[in-house]
Amino acid sequence: METVIEVKDLVKEYIIVKKESGLRGSIKSLLFPKKTKFNGVNGISFSIAPGEIVGYIGPNGAGKSTTIKMLTGILHPTSGSIKVCGISPQADRKAVVRKLGVVFGQRTQLYWDLRLGESFELLCRIYQIDQQAYDDNLAILTDVLKLQEFINTPVRQLSLGQRMRGDIAAAMLHSPSVLFLDEPTIGLDADAKHAIRNFIKEINRTRGVTVILTTHDLDDVEQLCSRIIVVNNGKLVEDGPIGSIIHKLTPHRLLVVELHEPADDLTTPHATVIKQEGLKIWYQFEKESISASELIAALSQKLPIQDISVKEPNVEDAIREVYKTTATR
Amino acid sequence: MVSTIKHYVSVASCWARLAVQRQLEYPLFLFSWLLMIPIQYFSGIWMLKIIVDRFQALNGWDFPQLTFLYGLGLISHGIFVVFFINTWSIDHMVINGGFDRLLLRPMNVFFQLVASYVNFIGLIDCIPGVIIFLYGADIAGFDWTLANIGKLILVLIGGILIRAALFTSLGTIAFWTKRNGSMVGFALTMLERATMYPLSMYPYFLQALFTFIIPIGFISFYPAAEFLNADSGGLDLPLSFALWTPLVGVICFLIAGGIFKFGMRNYESAGS
Known part of the structure; x- marks a missing residue:
């Protein structure tokens, strides 16, 4: 398989001097520092093919x-190999x-002090x-990122959204084949986010630019990334298409049923009741073992159902699940 | 090779233009500088005059010779401040991750560090330097022959390189210690004392230190001693001091470049 980025057993070690409290502690750690090694990145491997948009999250x-x-190339790894x-x-x-x-x-x-x-x-x-x-490239960038309104404005007078668009244009001027975006939508309003996501999709589609995106905004991930890599505590914990990761991490779905009159027996062999509020009941079921329609059919035979809705787990639930289960070392 | 040089020159000139534009954004700052710097240096030379007039010549150096020495040191300081002022802020860049962006560009990092800010306000530092030097050259009887002018240019280039090497090496320490802001102040004081007064008035140990270990004696003292036939404190080298200064400058600069490159490997960037 062709790859643009190939990472093998990547390790970055930091040395941390453990400080003790108080003056006595300060002097002690000055004379006899307790150095501990800590792997900020601890054996990560993955490879990325040309034209992928990968969400790198954690x-x-x-x-x-x-x-x-x-x-x-900013930092040198302690061990492992990188090929870009x-x-x-x-x-x-x-x-x-x-x-x-x-x-x-x-x-x-x-x-800061000059025109964009x-x-x-x-x-x-x-x-x-x-x-x-x-000239050609700038014309395209100006058009897609709508830079013409502020290309002659000093950068210090730009809004955050404008500045970010300017920064993205600056990173794309030399037509790179790989684009790294480290939290590109942080602090932006809905409009600016939308513009930036559109731009990413656009350059990916038209120029085949590979995009690696780190973000805490899971809407970014959901809308842009075909694949996500999840890291926690320096280790790779998930790597794959979003859909299958959600599926793997949260195999449950919820069925919310609202009755028009109280019923005695709410149980069903296919799902468990996890919550009940008056006439509203939450059933949890495994999507592997039964489909929603089968469950609904089964329930409607015994219960007086008025309204029904199925809840899909979303990325956020899945990610929270990952962070929780991998939080302890 | 030629295309590489062309590339670097084109980027450096673009940076210089941008730097001038950036500084012109704040004209009042420029004005305050124009006011303060000459006061600082002219009061320095005035102190020298008082010392020499009231007491005695410093180790055989009379006032005209001291003026020449002081002026020569000031000019190389002034030009240094124009082209290399960013070497003073290496430690800031280490702490706040300022090298990240330079490392992301396909050019030499040290070149980017230095070229990205041409501090043309520093030219103001040169004005009192040139005035004091010309005055000193006049009263000390400096011989304005073509050979001497050529030597003078070489000495200035060498002096600037020695200064740049010193501040680069000191700044590089920050790659390990993270913080060394006071080093710049310390080095400036040291430089002022060693370039403005005759080195020969210091104890032997300091003379040796400033000649062989931190060769700042070559910035102004040794060449001035040769130009004016003054006492050089017993150091005797083949050829003229005026040729040693650029040589020492180039060697120091290359060593500092190596140290900087080595330090870069230790760069840890900053969080987020």
Whole structure:
């Protein structure tokens, strides 16, 4: 299989000096520091094919950013190997970064005091973009990200949503084949989020750009990613298509039934009652063993049903489930 | 090779233009600088005059020679501040993850660090330097021959490189210690003392230190001693000091570049 990113047994070790409290503790840890090793990233392997949009998710401190920084050549791994477009970012950083676009949602690469367009001109020279290609590319980016309203405004006067669009355009000017987006929608309003998601879909569809997205906004993941990689405590805990991960993690579905009069026997062999409020009953059932319609049919034979609804588990439930079960080391 | 140089020159000139534009955004800041810097340096030379007038020449260096020495040191400081001021903030960049962006671009990191900010306000530092130097050269009887002018240019380049190497090496310590802000202040004081007064008035140990270990004596003291035939404290080297300064400068700069590269491997970025 063709891959753009290939990661094998990636480990990043940090040394932490354990501090004790009080002055005595401070002096003690100064003279005899208790150093403990801690693996921020602990043996992660995966590979990503060209044109995928992958959600790289995990709770705070799970090792997401550390992994991204190793993939982009900012940090050196303690052990393990990384290949981006067939090249190790540690061995030939300059060759790798030419093919990458990177956006850190919390930090900008634009010059605060200058017009947005001036930061672009600098990038044009840094990446040695041919003038014709630059003009064409900028025209497309301007169109899709609607930059024309503020391309001549100093960056410090832009709204967060505008600045983020500017940052994404800056990362795409040199037509990278892989785009890393670290929390690109953090703090944005619904409109700006929508614009950015559309843009990601667009460049993925038209240019086949591979996108690796870290985010805490699971709507991003649900709308964009065909595949998610979940990390926690430096370890990879799930990797696969969203649908199957949800299915695997939350095999239950809920059937909410509302009766028009009280009934005596609510039990059924196919599902369990997990909650009851007046005339409303929540049944939990395994979607493997019985379909919703079969269950409804079975229940409607014995119960006076007025209303009925089926609840699908969503990504958020699934992810919370993962974080919970993998929280302890 | 040629295309690489072209690439770097084109990026550096673009950065220089942007830096000028950025600084012009805050004209009042520029104005306050224009006011403060000359006061600082002219009062420095005034102190020297008082010391020499009231007491005695410093180790055989009279006031005109001291003025020449002081002026030479100031000019190289001024030019250094224009082109290398970012070496003063390596520690900030280590702490707040400022190197992340530089590492993401397909260019040399040290080049980006230095070239990304041309502090043209620093030219103001050069104005009193040039005035004091020209005055010193006049009263000390500096011989303005073509050879001497050529040597002077080499000395200035060497001096700037020595300063850049010093601050780069000190800044690199931050890759391990994370914080070393006071180092910049310390080094500035050390540089001022060693470039503005004749090195020969210090104890032997300090002379050796500032000649062989941290060779800041080559920034202004040794070349000035040669230009003016003044006492160089007994150091005797083949060829002229004016040729040693650029050589020492280039060597120091290359070593500092190596140290910086080594330090970068230890870079840990910042959270989030």
